[in-house]
Amino acid sequence: MKAGKFPLLYPTAxxxxxLFVLGAMWYxxxxxxxxxVYLLLFGLTAVFLVSIPHTLLNLxxxxxxxxxxxxxxxxxxxxxxxxxxxxxxxxxxGIGLVxxxxxxxxxxxxxxxxxxxxxxxxxxxxxRRGERRxxxxxxxxxxxxxxxxxxxxxxxSQTYLVYPKPSGDPRLPSHRARSLHSRPQTExxxxxxxxxxxxxxxxxxxxxxxxxxxxRGQPLMTKQFAAEAEGSVHLDFSALxxxxxxxxxxxxxxxxxxxxxxxxxxxxxxxxxxxxxxVGEAHFHRCLRVLSLFPEGERA
Amino acid sequence: xxxSKSSRRTQPWRDTAIPRRPLLWLAAALLFTLPPxxxxxxxxxxxxxxxxxxxxxxxxxxxxxxxxTILKLILAAVTVGAIxxxxxxxxxxxxxxxxxxxxxxxxxxxxxxxxxxxxxxxxAWVLCLCGFLLSQDLAIGLCLFVAFALLIAAxxxxxxxxxxxxxWLSLATTFKLLAQAAPLVVLLFLLFxxxxxxxxxxxxxxxxxxxxxxxxxxxxxIAALANSTNIAFRAEFPDRRTGPVGPxxxxxxxxxxxxxMEWRGxxxxxxxxxxxxxxxxxxxxxxxxxxxxxxxxxxxxxxxRPLGSPSGAMLARGNYLYSVQLIRxxxxxxxxSSTEPVRTELDAYERRQALQLPASISPAVRxxxxxxxxxxxxxxxxxxxxxxxxxxxxxxxxxxxxxYNKNDLEEFLFHRRTGFCEHYAASFxxxxxxxGIPARVVVGYLGGEYNDLGGFFLVHQADTHAWCEVWIxxxxxTRIDPTSVVAPGRASQDLSSFLAGRVASGEIATGRxxxxxxxxRLALVNQIRSIWEALNYQWDTRVMGFDADVQDVLLTxxxxxNKGPLPLIMQVLVVIxxxxxxxxxxxxxxxxxxxxxxxxxxxxxxxxxxRIGVQRDPWEGPSDFATRAAQSLPNESERVRRITETYIxxxxxxxxxxxxxxxxxxxxxxxxAHR
Numbered sequence: 025m026k027a028g029k030f031p032l033l034y035p036t037a038x039x040x041x042x043l044f045v046l047g048a049m050w051y052x053x054x055x056x057x058x059x060x061v062y063l064l065l066f067g068l069t070a071v072f073l074v075s076i077p078h079t080l081l082n083l084x085x086x087x088x089x090x091x092x093x094x095x096x097x098x099x100x101x102x103x104x105x106x107x108x109x110x111x112x113x114x115x116x117x118g119i120g121l122v123x124x125x126x127x128x129x130x131x132x133x134x135x136x137x138x139x140x141x142x143x144x145x146x147x148x149x150x151x152r153r154g155e156r157r158x159x160x161x162x163x164x165x166x167x168x169x170x171x172x173x174x175x176x177x178x179x180x181s182q183t184y185l186v187y188p189k190p191s192g193d194p195r196l197p198s199h200r201a202r203s204l205h206s207r208p209q210t211e212x213x214x215x216x217x218x219x220x221x222x223x224x225x226x227x228x229x230x231x232x233x234x235x236x237x238x239x240r241g242q243p244l245m246t247k248q249f250a251a252e253a254e255g256s257v258h259l260d261f262s263a264l265x266x267x268x269x270x271x272x273x274x275x276x277x278x279x280x281x282x283x284x285x286x287x288x289x290x291x292x293x294x295x296x297x298x299x300x301x302x303v304g305e306a307h308f309h310r311c312l313r314v315l316s317l318f319p320e321g322e323r324a
Numbered sequence: 325x326x327x328s329k330s331s332r333r334t335q336p337w338r339d340t341a342i343p344r345r346p347l348l349w350l351a352a353a354l355l356f357t358l359p360p361x362x363x364x365x366x367x368x369x370x371x372x373x374x375x376x377x378x379x380x381x382x383x384x385x386x387x388x389x390x391x392x393t394i395l396k397l398i399l400a401a402v403t404v405g406a407i408x409x410x411x412x413x414x415x416x417x418x419x420x421x422x423x424x425x426x427x428x429x430x431x432x433x434x435x436x437x438x439x440x441x442x443x444x445x446x447x448a449w450v451l452c453l454c455g456f457l458l459s460q461d462l463a464i465g466l467c468l469f470v471a472f473a474l475l476i477a478a479x480x481x482x483x484x485x486x487x488x489x490x491x492w493l494s495l496a497t498t499f500k501l502l503a504q505a506a507p508l509v510v511l512l513f514l515l516f517x518x519x520x521x522x523x524x525x526x527x528x529x530x531x532x533x534x535x536x537x538x539x540x541x542x543x544x545x546i547a548a549l550a551n552s553t554n555i556a557f558r559a560e561f562p563d564r565r566t567g568p569v570g571p572x573x574x575x576x577x578x579x580x581x582x583x584x585m586e587w588r589g590x591x592x593x594x595x596x597x598x599x600x601x602x603x604x605x606x607x608x609x610x611x612x613x614x615x616x617x618x619x620x621x622x623x624x625x626x627x628x629r630p631l632g633s634p635s636g637a638m639l640a641r642g643n644y645l646y647s648v649q650l651i652r653x654x655x656x657x658x659x660x661s662s663t664e665p666v667r668t669e670l671d672a673y674e675r676r677q678a679l680q681l682p683a684s685i686s687p688a689v690r691x692x693x694x695x696x697x698x699x700x701x702x703x704x705x706x707x708x709x710x711x712x713x714x715x716x717x718x719x720x721x722x723x724x725x726x727x728y729n730k731n732d733l734e735e736f737l738f739h740r741r742t743g744f745c746e747h748y749a750a751s752f753x754x755x756x757x758x759x760g761i762p763a764r765v766v767v768g769y770l771g772g773e774y775n776d777l778g779g780f781f782l783v784h785q786a787d788t789h790a791w792c793e794v795w796i797x798x799x800x801x802t803r804i805d806p807t808s809v810v811a812p813g814r815a816s817q818d819l820s821s822f823l824a825g826r827v828a829s830g831e832i833a834t835g836r837x838x839x840x841x842x843x844x845r846l847a848l849v850n851q852i853r854s855i856w857e858a859l860n861y862q863w864d865t866r867v868m869g870f871d872a873d874v875q876d877v878l879l880t881x882x883x884x885x886n887k888g889p890l891p892l893i894m895q896v897l898v899v900i901x902x903x904x905x906x907x908x909x910x911x912x913x914x915x916x917x918x919x920x921x922x923x924x925x926x927x928x929x930x931x932x933x934x935r936i937g938v939q940r941d942p943w944e945g946p947s948d949f950a951t952r953a954a955q956s957l958p959n960e961s962e963r964v965r966r967i968t969e970t971y972i973x974x975x976x977x978x979x980x981x982x983x984x985x986x987x988x989x990x991x992x993x994x995x996x997a998h999r
Contacts, residue, residue, distance in 0.1 A: 041446045049453050054519060057617065059870050060456040060465065063513060064472070068449065070508035071476060073900060074501050077908035085917055112915040118483045134485035139917075167483045168497055169476070170442070 031083055032175040033076070039171045042072060075169040082165040083176050085112035086119065086136070090158065095185035095312070096150045097277070102184055104146045104158065110136040118167030123148060123159060130164070153188040153273065153316050157181070187312045192267075192275035194282055196257050221245040232285075246285065256289035256301040259311075273315050280315070284308045294318060342441045345491055346482035347384070350441070351377055353448055353474035354428070359467045360455035361425060366410035369422045372403070376429035383433070390433040399430055421454040441482060448475050460554075462856075462863040473498055504907055508900055515879070515896050517889035518872040539589035541579055541767055543728035543736075546788045547744040550723050555868075556769055556787065557616040557625055560780040568610050568663060573791065573803065574625045574783060576768035578642025580677045582757060584685065584733045585750050587765045593640035608664050615656045615873060622647040625768060625783075627661040628803075634659055641674070642764060643801070656873075665800045670762060678762030678795060685758065686734045693758030703761050703796050707804060710755055714748065714809045717741065721811035745807040749790035752806040762795035766803070773864070782869055921985060926971045929992045933957075933964075946972055960995075967991050 046068060053061035086108060093104040104123075110116045115137050121144055122130040128148030136142045161178040221234050224244035234245045259279050264272045276292065283290035284303065291301035292311045299311055354377060361370040383389060390396060403426040404414075411419040428447050435444055448471070455468045473495075480501075481494040538545070561568075579587040612627055624637050624645035633639045634657035640646040643666075645659065670678070696709040718741055725742040728735065736743060736751055743751075749765050756763035770789035772781030791805040884892055930940050930949075938956050940949045950968035954961035970988050 038442055041442060045446050045449045045453075048450060052453055052457060056457065057518070057871050058456065058460070059513075059868050060460040061453060062518065063509070063867065064452055064456055064468070066509050066512035066516065067472060067505065070505035070512060071501055073508060073904060074504045074907065077904050077911060078501070081908060081911050081915065084912060084915065111917045113917060114915040115487075117487055118485060132485065135487040168480045168501065170479060170483050 031080060032177075033080055033172055034175070036166055036170060036173050038166075038169075042068075042171050046072075072169065072171055076172055078168055079165060079172050079174050082116055082167050083119070083163055083174050086110050086116055086163065086176070088121065088161055088163060088178050090161065090180055090182055092182070093158070093184035095187055095309070095316070097187045098150055098153050098189040100150050101147050102150045102186070104148075104184065105143055106146060106161070107141045107143050108133055108136060108163070109141040110138060113138050116165075118165055120164045121146065122162050122164065124162055125159060150186040153186045153270075154320070155183050155185055155317060157183050185313060185316050187316045188270065188273040188277045190274055190278035190281055192271065192278050194278060196279055196282055196286075196288070197259070197263070221247050256291060257283055258291050258293065258301070259283070260293045261295060262293070269318070269320075273318055277312060277315050280308060280311045342436060342438060343482070343485075344384075345494075346441065346478045347380075348491075349474055349478035349481050349494070350444060350448065351380070353471045353478060354432070354451070356467050356471035356474060357448060357451040357455055360458045360464045361421070364458040365418055365422050365425065366407070368406070368410075369425050373425050373429045376432045380432050389436055390430070396430065396434065400427070403430070417454075417457050421458060424450060424454060438482075445475055445479060460868050462860045465863065465867075473502060476501060508903060511896065511899060511903075513870070514875070515884070515892065517879075517892055518875055519889055539577060539579075539591075541587040541746050541750060541765060541790055543585050543732070543743070543747055543750070544725070546746045546767075546790060547723050547725070549785050549788050550744075554785040555617060556783045556785050557614055558780045558782055558869075558873075559615075559625075559627075559772065560613040561610060562613050562658070563611050568627065571770060572772055572781070573628055573766075573789070573805075574769040574772075575628065575630065575644050575766055576623050576625050577766070578640070578644050578793075579765040579767065580642065580680070582680060582750075582754055583682050584731050584754060585728050585736065585747065587750050587753070589767075590641070593638075593642075593644075593646045595638040595646075596641050596643070609660050609662055611658060611660050613656065613658050616651060619651055622650060624651075624655070624657070626659045627663075629662045629666055631660050631662055631666075642766075644766075644768075665802055668800055670795055670800075675762055675795075678764055679757055679760070681754070681757050684731055685754070689733050689737060689755070690758055692737065693755045696755065697759035697761075703794065706759050706761060707756070707794060707796075710752060710759070711804070711806065711809050714752070714806050719743070719748075719810045721807065746790045748806040748810060749792050752804065753792045753794075756792065756794050764793050764801075766791050766793055780874075782864070922971065922974050922988070925985075925989055925992045926975075929967055929971075929995060932992075932995055963991075963995060967995060 046065060049061055049065040049068065052058070053065050089107045089109060091105040091107065093102050096102050106121060108119060108121060115135055117135045119133045119136065119142075120130045121133070122128070123146055126146070126148035128146050131144040131146055133142045133144060158180045161180060163176040163178065164173050166173045221237070222245065224233060224246045232247045234242075234247050237243075237245050257279070259276050261272055261276065264275060267275065280290065280292070287303055289301040289303045290311070292299040292314065294314060297314050299307075299314065354373070358370050358373060361373065390399075404423065407419055407422045407426065408414055410422070413419055414423065424447070428444070428451060431440070431444055431447060435441060452468045452471055452475075455464060455471075458464075477494050477498040480497045481491070484494055487493075557574075559574075577589050579589045581588040581590070609631065610627060614625060616624065624634075624647050626645050629643055630639065630645055633645055636649065637645050637647050637657070647655070692713070696706045696713070720742045721744065722742045723744060725744055725747060726740065728740075728743075728747065733751055733754060736747055737755075753763040753765045767788070767790045769783045769787040770791075771787050772783040774781055789807070791803060791807065793801045793803055796802045879892070884895075926946070933940070933953055936957070938953045944952075946968050950964055953964045957964065967988075970984070970991065974984060974988055
């Protein structure tokens with residue numbers, strides 16, 4: 025990724041403390057006219073000065089490559105994996121990566137050997153729904169002495185999606201929509217007979233997670249039970265006329281999750297979009313994406 | 325000290341945010357700041373410090389920490405109180421350093437966050453500074469240098485975080501930093517102006533420096549200074565390059581009051597006028613320029629017999645200089661001295677003073693004095709008989725003659741016969757008074773170390789000396805140094821070189837064990853010792869002697885002073901920035917990724933094509949691009965194809981020779997495309 029033109033260099037809090045110590049040494053040295061104290065003063069000053077190019081060059085030929093962030097629901101956490109690559113011929117140490125303004129913390133990599141890369145995952149709260157820009161990454165380092173910090177900026181045009189926060193009534197709407205699938209069929213949903221497991225979908229209820237499998241070290245799985253399914257469900261934005269736009273989107277998001285969990289085909293109808301009934305991960309994300317990108321403030 | 329908010333007790337080492345390794349480095353650094361504290365501070369202070377360090381390493385793995393604010397306050401109050409009890413004051417260098425050391429000890433017990441770690445490193449640096457305020461010995465200097473390096477290592481280790489590798493790898497980085505810093509240190513030390521600030525708040529006086537010289541001459545008082553490396557003053561002779569011929573007796577104070585083995589100066593020296601005095605010929609006088617570091621008392625020094633007093637000083641009875649005010653900042657003055665006795669009259673008051681004797685003198689001593697004065701009344705005879713007595717009766721010169729009281733004259737003269745200069749001066753002057761000759765004791769310094777860089781003599785506290793003056797009617801007050809009879813070499817050199825020679829040859833009883841004396845005689849040990857002495861000398865003269873005044877000499881000789889300090893600072897800064905840029909460039913060169921020559925050549929070829937309007941898209945492979953370029957540049961299609969083929973062959977075929985790369989380079993060079 026292309027970095028800003030020049031790395032910036034600015035003092036840290038440690039520098040203030042150093043200045044205080046140097047001031048004390050200078051004061052004592054000039055007061056006592058003591059060459060020994062002058063030697064100490066100049067020694068510390070020189071080491072500090074020499075540490076500046078070390079810090080400055082600690083980010084030379086270090087670059088980053090952000091990967092794509094998985095979408096998350098509003099109020100949850102976005103995790104954005106970033107690869108920090110050290111293209112130089114020496115080990116780079118003490119490198120921090122931060123996305124200012126995202127509310128996330130500075131991530132620290134203690135060392136990256138020459139020619140290798142390190143992967144850090146920036147985590148920060150997902151704000152409001154919609155498509156958000158990642159913004160500018162800041163790569164910093166205060167190695168080796170911590171008196172100055174070097175800063176390299178990497179502007180990114182990358183975006184991530186924040187789905188609406190699911191909330192509202194978890195029960196799926198009962199009315200049958202254009203009963204395309206009117207005949208009863210056995211589908212996976214809520215019932216008594218265990219019918220296997222499938223991968224956990226972010227945002228869905230944790231009630232059916234197979235915790236025993238988790239305890240064995242396996243990934244999160246949701247247990248599914250065979251139930252008499254009721255055919256496909258039609259999720260219509262305009263049918264929820266009594267709620268505000270955001271509440272409606274939240275309700276729809278919750279229903280999408282619920283329907284996906286019980287594996288009931290669902291269709292989604294928004295004022296400008298119509299998605300045919302289906303089930304599955306691609307459909308699930310497609311629906312949520314549409315909900316996420318629904319123009320703000322638009323009335324039904 | 326900050327209050328800790330969390331009271332969570334968890335796993336060992338987890339409780340602390342300071343990882344273990346940096347803490348170890350810091351602890352090692354703190355250990356090396358200890359040596360200057362021993363012997364210079366109240367003895368419990370360094371032990372408390374050591375205890376805190378040990379305790380920290382016991383507490384840390386167990387997750388214990390000093391948490392309670394009340395306990396901290398109590399501990400702080402107790403230790404501050406203890407310092408006050410030890411020193412009776414909290415101002416001055418030693419109580420302040422003790423205070424700092426104690427606070428660092430408490431901080432060690434308390435610290436647990438990364439921020440506190442930084443604070444401790446800074447405090448440790450201030451401790452290094454304090455160490456240098458207490459002592460400027462080479463050995464101490466080396467210790468503090470080690471501490472300094474370890475502190476840098478601690479910081480490096482701290483910022484390395486969990487990087488793998490042996491613990492000493494942070495030392496390697498430290499050495500690199502130190503090696504790169506060394507030229508800058510030399511530059512700054514030699515050339516950076518030692519600006520003398522107007523605001524001189526007093527840090528405080530070092531007590532040991534004040535005890536270096538006092539108005540009381542008691543047995544053992546001067547011998548205690550024999551190992552002091554503190555500088556008493558520096559003297560230049562503006563009219564000549566080298567010092568006077570013969571020993572340099574620096575007059576400090578004249579003592580009139582005799583108490584046997586103990587002598588005392590006047591409580592309030594009285595000024596004498598020197599208008600009646602006849603000045604000797606100029607070849608009998610010597611001009612000196614003397615610089616005294618602040619010692620908090622009023623002593624001033626001059627060679628032999630000062631004629632007249634510099635401003636702010638008076639000539640006291642006994643013909644010595646005495647400052648009107650306490651010397652709290654470096655004092656520089658010029659004074660003219662006579663190298664030969666100045667003839668004056670001995671007035672009745674002075675005669676009475678110079679013959680005063682204590683009542684408690686034993687008959688044996690009186691008898692001895694009487695035997696010196698026996699047959700005739702010629703004072704010279706009496707003096708030489710007394711000197712004969714010291715020369716022939718087996719008197720020994722020793723730094724550690726044992727304890728004497730002020731009434732132990734008889735013990736000294738007849739039994740122990742071991743003493744340092746103050747014993748000889750005091751007993752000799754007392755004997756002279758008993759024999760009826762007016763006598764007084766002079767305390768000052770003898771000798772000095774010539775610094776050829778600065779062209780001055782360095783006089784150390786260790787050169788403190790006491791001698792006598794007796795009144796001989798024809799000559800006036802005449803200097804007699806009984807020590808020179810007992811230790812003939814002493815007068816011609818400063819104490820340290822004299823002692824070094826004597827100890828090495830085994831002539832002198834240093835009070836050390838026979839084993840040690842035997843050890844000293846071993847050639848190897850001797851050699852090491854002499855190297856150490858030489859290093860010490862270099863350190864004292866070249867480094868410790870290089871203060872603002874010597875720097876002035878250097879800067880003048882380099883022609884850098886005439887424009888004032890600011891241009892000089894700018895010049896130094898420019899040089900420093902240049903050096904830093906060189907370092908940065910060098911480091912950049914060493915770590916920059918190696919560029920692929922073949923790739924670079926191909927990119928150059930692509931740039932050439934871009935210039936004439938055929939741009940390669942990032943996703944386009946070389947052969948696809950070549951096909952496209954050949955289509956749009958029919959004239960050049962053959963060359964484009966050939967260059968691309970060579971490129972692909974070089975890049976992907978195994979083991980291309982340097983020859984073919986060279987040919988490729990030529991082809992790319994020669995390629996000039998036209999539409």
